[in-house]
Amino acid sequence: MILVSWINGFLGAIGAATLGMFASIGRVVIFTLSSISHIFRPPFYPKEFAQQLLHIGYFSLPVVGLTAVFTGAALALQIYAGGARFNAEAVVPQIVAVGMVRELGPVLVGLMIAARVTSSIAAEIATMKVTEQLDALTTLSTNPMKYLTVPRVLAALCVVPILVGIGDIIGIMGGYFVATGRLGFNAAAYLQNTADFLEAMDIISSLVKGAAFGVIAALMGCYYGMQSDRGAQGVGKATKTSVVAASVLILAANYTLTELFFSA
């Protein structure tokens, strides 16, 4: 008897959690569709958009650059050491280029944007909700979706691909400095090998991933910010959940996009 009721409770809990998950996926989808529809309907807020370009793009440059340069450098060391096991040390420039551009560049920039931008968007909007600023916006005939969400999502869409492009270049340069400085590669040949090996599709996929990750990061920040519970705890929870959701979704989207681009 006890076992049956325990199993019942267990299954019930799983069922409830599953239903809850579907419900929240549904809410996120509805939120996404509604933000897309607001992108095309006036009024538009160009000033807020420009501000977000600066916040999301320009101010993320240092963290993106640092992440990329160290990753590229470590990658070169690893490939050299790994390649040495079967006398393939010479592939360092090619693998660094492909690894950075196809995978590590977009993913690491995406995760850094989730850490830096998603968290700050979620905390800001959640605080606005808790202090009734969202209500005040509405009473002043301004739709929070148009005034807050749309500029952030659009700015991320425009600027994160650029950040990814910059991250790719800096990452390759990180590898270049280690390879030429520590591993004895010829500088001109290294760059020539990199340029010869990269294909247009590598770069396009990198930028498309950047755009997708940027949208995910901004949307999750806005969504969890606006869903926030009341009080300081609500803000903390919204911020944490938004970063976790953005990171997981970015990694999942990365896998899906890689399948789309490269599984022939």
Place this chain on the structure above:
Amino acid sequence: MITVENLHKAFGDNRVLNGVDMSIGKGESMVIIGGSGTGKSVLLKCILGLITPDSGTITVNGKDATKGDRDTFLAQFGMLFQGGALFDSLSVWQNVAFRLQRGPLKLSKTDARDVAIEKLRRVGLKSDVADRYPAELSGGMQKRVGLARAIAAEPQIIFFDEPTTGLDPIMSGVINDLIREIVVEIGATAMTITHDMSSVRAIADQVAMLHDGSVQWTGPIDQLEHSNNPYLDQFLNGRAEGPIEAVR
């Protein structure tokens, strides 16, 4: 003209509004009193559509408040939130002139700023606060900026949620006079929540007392003292004993 009929609102099992009926004539000043947590702020937010009521009807100028275009509906309103609710990413004057910088009422930047400074003057703030940010102001100053923002676009209906809480007695007097002036001069309809009995006497044409989720007493201000309503009497005299339970 605002009418509220049989309004119900519960948060989970916390039944906050439990059949509220109320009617405010055009150009009238209604003051709502009642204990802390009785749902006064929730009532105002229901009328504005910020909170969706569970049941009941709200009409503004004869039209159902939940139907029709939200923008034209909200354009008639100004609201002072209990916590001020200033946008902390915008400077004080940009807060006050928010409605005047976008939408149908858009003015040029210098005109919008001039209007904002004039409204700030009316709530007793000097022009040197115009370029500061809300976080740099005291609580009472924030409240007054919120008040200036509520009246900036000269709306037809204005809600004030505790306009004088946190102000010194002189400034309270200034704000009471201002609210009275707005009702008399512009002919605006005002709904004010307050705990301050001197405000009630200065502002109100009509008074409604909210308790236990419904209106316990409503009537013109000159009847306030002779209501023979036990709830109202206890509230006016600030007694701990009476029909309103005070937990000790």
